Amino acid sequence: TPTVGVLALQGDVREHFAALAAAGARTCAVRRAEELAGVDGLVVPGGESTTISKLAVLFGLMEPLRERVRAGMPVYGSCAGMILLADKILGTAPVTSGGQEQETIGGIDMLVRRNAFGRQNESFEAPLDVKGVEGGPVEGVFIRAPWVESTGERAEVLAVHDGHTVAVRQDALLATSFHPELTGDHRVHAMFVEMVRSARG
Ligand code: GLN
Numbered sequence: 001t002p003t004v005g006v007l008a009l010q011g012d013v014r015e016h017f018a019a020l021a022a023a024g025a026r027t028c029a030v031r032r033a034e035e036l037a038g039v040d041g042l043v044v045p046g047g048e049s050t051t052i053s054k055l056a057v058l059f060g061l062m063e064p065l066r067e068r069v070r071a072g073m074p075v076y077g078s079c080a081g082m083i084l085l086a087d088k089i090l091g092t093a094p095v096t097s098g099g100q101e102q103e104t105i106g107g108i109d110m111l112v113r114r115n116a117f118g119r120q121n122e123s124f125e126a127p128l129d130v131k132g133v134e135g136g137p138v139e140g141v142f143i144r145a146p147w148v149e150s151t152g153e154r155a156e157v158l159a160v161h162d163g164h165t166v167a168v169r170q171d172a173l174l175a176t177s178f179h180p181e182l183t184g185d186h187r188v189h190a191m192f193v194e195m196v197r198s199a200r201g
Pocket residue numbers: 045046047048049050078079080081083114115143144145146
């Protein structure tokens with residue numbers, strides 16, 4: 001049984017634990033580098049990406065996270081987690097302390113726009129066909145959600161809504177604009193747990 005951690009700095013951590021357990025993973029909270037070292041894969045939850053990013057730096061996790069990503073650890077980011085997996089982001093408010101740009105873990109060659117759906121629609125749901133998920137559409141729950149403006153050659157688009165990319169995979173990294181952990185449908189988490197299993201070999 002693979003152990004999948006959830007980055008537990010801020011955001012909807014508990015919902016991901018439940019979805020991962022239902023998908024057959026052992027779960028654990030990751031707040032420190034030692035905890036990160038013990039997991040086979042990681043979920044970066046939805047929440048507020050600027051907060052998660054600042055706390056990751058503060059807890060000394062940002063560099064260890066980047067190292068694990070470079071070493072091929074599977075990571076799934078939903079919503080704020082998608083933003084954190086993007087190599088480049090748009091719509092960033094400058095971080096108030098230090099005036100620095102928002103840092104990301106990175107790893108997926110994509111440009112993500114924060115709060116992209118937010119202006120028209122703070123929150124909405126829409127059925128989505130997600131490549132790699134069998135058995136009919138996934139109900140996409142979008143909450144001040146980002147979208148993917150563009151992807152590099154190695155990134156594969158898995159789902160599109162209204163002409164905008166909302167799910168991407170690049171090697172062992174998976175990102176969705178929406179929150180499958182809020183729906184009781186565990187197929188996206190099951191796909192990710194499968195990615196973790198195959199990365200373990
Ligand atoms: N708007 C949030 C951000 O920019 C993401 C929202 C979410 O995770 N539901 O981090």
